[in-house]
Amino acid sequence: MFRSILSGDMPRSTVLAVLLALILVGLALAPFLFPGVRTVDTAARICVFIVLVASYDLLLGYGGIVSFAHTMFFGIGAYGVALSLTHLGRGFGAIFLGAGAGAVVAAALALLIGLFSLRVRAIFFAMITLAVASAVAVLVSQLSGLTGGEDGLTFKLPRELGPAFKFGKEALGGELFGVKLNGKLLAYYFVFAGALVLFLMLLRVVNSPFGRVLLAIRENDFRAEAIGYRVVYYRVAATCLSAAAAALAGSLYAIWLRYVGPETTLSMELMIDILLMVVIGGMGTMYGAVIGATLFVLAQNYLQTLMGAASGLVEGLPVLPELLSADRWLLWLGVLFILSVYFFPTGIVGRLRGGK
Amino acid sequence: MSDPILRLEGVYTNIAQYHILQGVDLEVPRGQVTMLLGRNGVGKTTTLRTVIGHWRARQGRILFDGEDITALPTPAIARSGVGFVPEDMGIFSDLTVEENMVLAAASGPIDSARLEWIFTAFPPLKTFWKSEAGNLSGGQKQMLSIARAMVEERKLYLIDEPTKGLAPAIVSTMARALKELKAQGASILLVEQNFAVARALGDTANVMDDGRVIWSGAMAELSGDAGLQERLMGLSLEAH
Amino acid sequence: MTDPILETQDLTVRFGGHVAVDAVSCGFQAGELTAIVGPNGAGKTTYFNLISGQIPATAGKVFLRGRDISGQSVSLRTRAGIGRAFQLTNLFPDLTVLENVRLVVQSRSGQGFNLWSMASGHAEMVEAAEAILVRVRLLEQRHQVVSELSHGNQRKLEVALLIALDPAVYMFDEPTAGMSVDEAPVVLDLIAELKAQRDRTILLVEHKMDVIRTLADRIIVLHNGALAADGAPAEVMASDVVQEAYMGKELEDV
Amino acid sequence: MTAAPKHAPKMAELSLADRLGPWMPVLLVPALVLLGALAIPETSSWLTLTVSGLAMGMMIFIMASGLTLVFGLMDVINFGHGAFVSIGAFVGVTVLLLLGQMTGAPSLGLNLVALMLAVIGAMAATGLVGWAFEKVIVMPVYGHHLKQILVTMGGLIVVEQLIIVLWGPEEIYIARPESLKGAITFAGAALEKYRLVAVVVGLVVFVAMRFVLRRTKVGLIVRAGVQNGEMVQALGYRLRRVFVGVFIAGSALAGLGGVMWGLYQEVITAHMGNDAMILIFIVVIIGGLGSVEGCFIGALLVGLLQNYVAYLEPKAALISNIALMVAILMWRPMGMIPVVKAK
Amino acid sequence: EIKIAHVYGKTGPYEAYAKQSHDGLMMGLEYATGGTMEIDGEKIVVIEKDTQLKPENGRALLEEAYGDDEVDLAVGPVSSGVALAMLPVAEEYEKILLVEPAVADSITGKNWNRYIFRTGRNSSQDAVSNAIALAGPNVHIATLAQDYAFGRDGVAAFKDALEGTGTDVAHEEYVPTDTTDFTAAAERIFNAMKDLDGEKKLFVIWAGGGNPMSKVNAMDPGRFGIKIASGGNILAALKGWKEFEGMEGATYYYYDLPQNPVNDWLVKEHQARFGTPPDFFTAGGMAAGLAVVEAIKKAGGTDTEALIAAMEGMEWETPKGKMVFRAEDHQAMQSMYHFKIKVDPNVEWAIPELVRELSIEDLPIPVRNK
């Protein structure tokens, strides 16, 4: 039973299993374990990014396809929900319609790009996706009437998912373990459940016969063709699947933020973050996405705080306070970038599983 | 007889966590063709790669021309006079045949007389002089790989299965070329599965099994004794 | 004589100005083992490439069971029954030996687009793959990663993949190159077994004359891209073209 | 049985198209200029646009040359290239600000000497940083594109932040040397003087790079080393040194590009180099990986097309480069003059 | 204890502006409390939060500030995009967000809610003041702006303001934000204007780096009698303006322009503490700091409703003289300065000299939040 939920892909390392369990419990009980607006926000972002990174890993780690358009699909999902909530009103129907439409549009666009350009060499596919993604980002900023341009869109969720909606008044007095029972809590669990289901589905896909073919294609597409696999079809299928999953992750993100904008969902910076999460966690393993996303989002959110403390310690020394000042957090994130690729060439999961 | 050009003393080599060579002792006498024989996977290639420095000996010594080269970097070993024809041919497939050869002549421009000599042994190289090496046929690549080692004079040639994929006519010209190299005073350490070639070229022979040299002696002795072959390599070479 | 399974008509390919395969027309019967010989660079591998679709022909056609497959992709031709082992080893280097073979078995089973079952749950595929590894004597290495295999063993795996594919037309490109004297017979026996089945068409490129002598029903000679001779082994081997252009002097004369 | 033919592969006549093929990219530039002339009725505008477009192309080429060297020869995707452009700009501008006397004087000679000094300073600095970059950041990831992207991205962030630590977060404004200000007007067309300098520098870089790559083995060693480093070493070459050398050269070229670009923009920021990266990548890709000639032609095409399109239809200027890239890759999937096969 | 959150993009491309804004805010609080940093005995605590210029962070941090840190009100941010994402949070938590220095009209326009106040100028204030500065009989103006909402809105507001002045916009040129080569744009403008008679001006509306002014100028627009004009800019940018002697426009702030005690104190203290005169965002930040103290004093506490009541229509003194929160849209009305560039070789930058102060009464700024 457990095996088949995990699609037979066991962690194969005690430390990894413990880490994964900790993350799962941490996320599942986040509002109760770490009450506070910011912490729950961080937890929700981790959920969303796990799915986003996992969907990218399907493409990169399993399919060996380098794409820079992943944020575009993420954005399509986010804008899908945003637009449908803006125009159809704040209902659950609108959410599902927006998310569904986003996934379909993303998959269709992936199909188009894939059929056109997956035949060329990998590095050129990467460049073409880069070009398309930047064109879409420009388009979004130019079509400001529809998309809100650079400023993005703010919209309202169904009342049940907002902080003003309270429940459990009679039964529990509106609180559980000191946590207010309101729509915000529901919204978190909506995101959490969505992310969990999507992740398990992706896990299933990579461990299916289809997933194995992708691995083979990544290793040697020429030979894969010569044993009867139609490489382009598989690549296109992988691209579409991953695009749809990314769009759904985008929808979750939009639901959580109640805001979408080009910076938030379409930027190149985000794309690089995704790449980094995949590599830190370990390419070609879905668990890598979990570890990578968790660590990265935590670092992004708390590195600055940490450094503020550190620079307090070295006050009075030359240069050091300057380097350790919280404003230089990016500097250290860059250093972490480099170190993590250095010390975890196969990612954390690879290292834990005792690979090279 | 003078001291050997190359001597391995108790060489142990690991690849990752695997113990591949487990105490190889081997001598290559000057001016001779020394054969290194054995079944698939016994460590022949690993031995050559350890000599040239691609793998590092974990233990033991490698002496080349009287000097200890065990810890030298590969370029230094090559420059001290070792030519290498790897098992996978090591062709630079994006470069043309000419560029491959120019690179191989590390110490200066190609000597034209030597080049002519190479062309007589391997005519296709002349025909495809300006073509991308990656587009050559399997045998042509093999020729290029050998030609690259021969383009400059070296004291010692390490050659890993040069005849695989060569047509019989080319096998004989290649054998002749190796003999000429030997006549010029070079020493050769040759890994070969084609027993006819081994018999025709080899002066001394070493048979490996399981990461060690288990027999060494004159090639004639080995080729004349079917029982010995059976014992050392699991099969009589005469059958093929 | 029945209609040939595989037939090429005026098959030609040019690279720039160089005609590497020059209007080769030839048919191959089921149950027949045809050896293809010729000097290095004669166009043997390229001829294989044209048949299996790795490179497009400049002119000419390929027919399989009378159907024109010239325009089809490699994978379609493979599915239609043309299988290929490569001269230069061409495997999935970071996967295990077993997974390499299993993938071929899976390809034949048509499960490639199955997104939902667990690959590890298909025990029958694993069993089939292991059976093939037993035949090529690689079972012991089945959990080793391919890039760690010695050259000779990689060659055996190359053959194993083709056997797992079990196509109507087998194309071997120097299957025993680099194999030691005690390993080569394993592969040659496998080929002999296939031939004994009498329903497979086998094309074999080989430079070892003794192998050709024992196995071939028929020899064709390629020279400078063109079909230079075609006939029974003894007859072709004795011909001038083979003797002069191909065999050269005997080694012992060197 | 036929008689034994001679050993001679059969050769057929090459068609005209086959023979013209290699020259097509070179012809693209005049073709585009001609097309521009047809589309733009105002001759003086066309002239201005053409000359300044070519000059802009030269500037892009200078910045991209280092990248094509490193990307093409060493197969290293250096996302940190932009950081070197920035460092070059900051060091160069600092030198120029120190030499205020020389740049402020209306003497062409003095101005050029100041510029030279700035360039030398910038190239030395970026060369040095390049050396460190290669040792610390790039070396462990040779042969692995993705890790290169990430690691060099990390390097980029670190370098940009260090620039901010050293020079502060404010943008720095710099005026061009006195005699390079303004424009020369002729036939109703105006050409900025500074662009003429860019043309000269671009040509010098182009010729020098061609010379080194054609006349020495460096290019061969590096290209071969990327495919099979072990074998190059087994031929006796100290590959590491050559790699480091090429990387330093590539970084120094970026530094040169940085000075030129900084003086063109007249304002420099830590991320200015990175802002130019997409354009630089486009040029390198359409040129064909590793080809100096291709990069040169690509840069000219980009410079020209940008100007023409922006003049004819400003809305379309946004995508003109991307469209150019897609068109060229459809025509030649490996870029115009590929030297190295992309993986 | 009075808690104030300053939520702004401390790191990222606007780092320099952010620092100015924060310094200004702190100096404003200091000045208004006479250096005690206390209001009626209550200590003011400022919590800084870095959005890293990301809208989603802006939201999360503002929520954290209101929800976890329980601040009384928040100030920020630098970028309009981030500000727009933050607006609904203020409404949700029913607490005040004092926007400074993000400029988009829509903040106090169509995206406004009653918890939003802004001390910073909006785009219309820029556009209207420049229109007044540039307009005149027989003047033709061409505009050059970035092709996105900010640029297009700016030009539209500018055109509205020119209405009825007899000055026409002869040509509008929009170029992509990341344009580096302005040859084509300049040629198009030249071709559109070269045959016109009268005074010809090219008005450049540009935000962020890559300013086209000097590049267009290098193409010698004087050949066609075209003069370049632009709104004010920060000090660093003024360093590049020495070639524009005599250029006119209207600016938000230059430390020498306003004459009042608050500004005198600011200039003196800033020079003493940081070695430089205050800049755009320092003045803005200070205005915000002053507004906060004034409002709390006036409301007698930090209750949101009381604050809103106090702030609507509130007048207070700032480095730019008197400001007033307009009751309808909570936008601070303020003076702008019509300037003319003077070059002094002993000063590092080009100096905008005052031509005329455009006071609140001179500037008809439309209300756009209905």
Ligand SMILES: Nc1ncnc2c1ncn2[C@@H]1O[C@H](COP(=O)(O)OP(=O)(O)OP(=O)(O)O)[C@@H](O)[C@H]1O
């Ligand atoms: N990169 C590697 N990683 C792990 N094991 C390796 C690696 N390369 C070779 N081996 C192992 O080392 C052993 C010796 O290999 P080697 O290539 O030296 O054999 P060989 O005698 O040359 O065989 P062959 O005749 O097949 O070429 C083999 O068992 C092989 O599996």
Ligand SMILES: Nc1ncnc2c1ncn2[C@@H]1O[C@H](COP(=O)(O)OP(=O)(O)OP(=O)(O)O)[C@@H](O)[C@H]1O
């Ligand atoms: N893609 C290609 N581009 C250019 N030339 C090619 C290409 N492929 C093969 N050739 C040329 O075609 C000729 C035939 O090559 P092929 O590989 O078919 O020879 P072969 O008969 O298999 O030889 P061998 O016995 O050495 O393997 C060779 O001269 C080779 O250089």
Ligand SMILES: [Mg+2]
């Ligand atoms: Mg070997």
Ligand SMILES: [Mg+2]
């Ligand atoms: Mg062949």
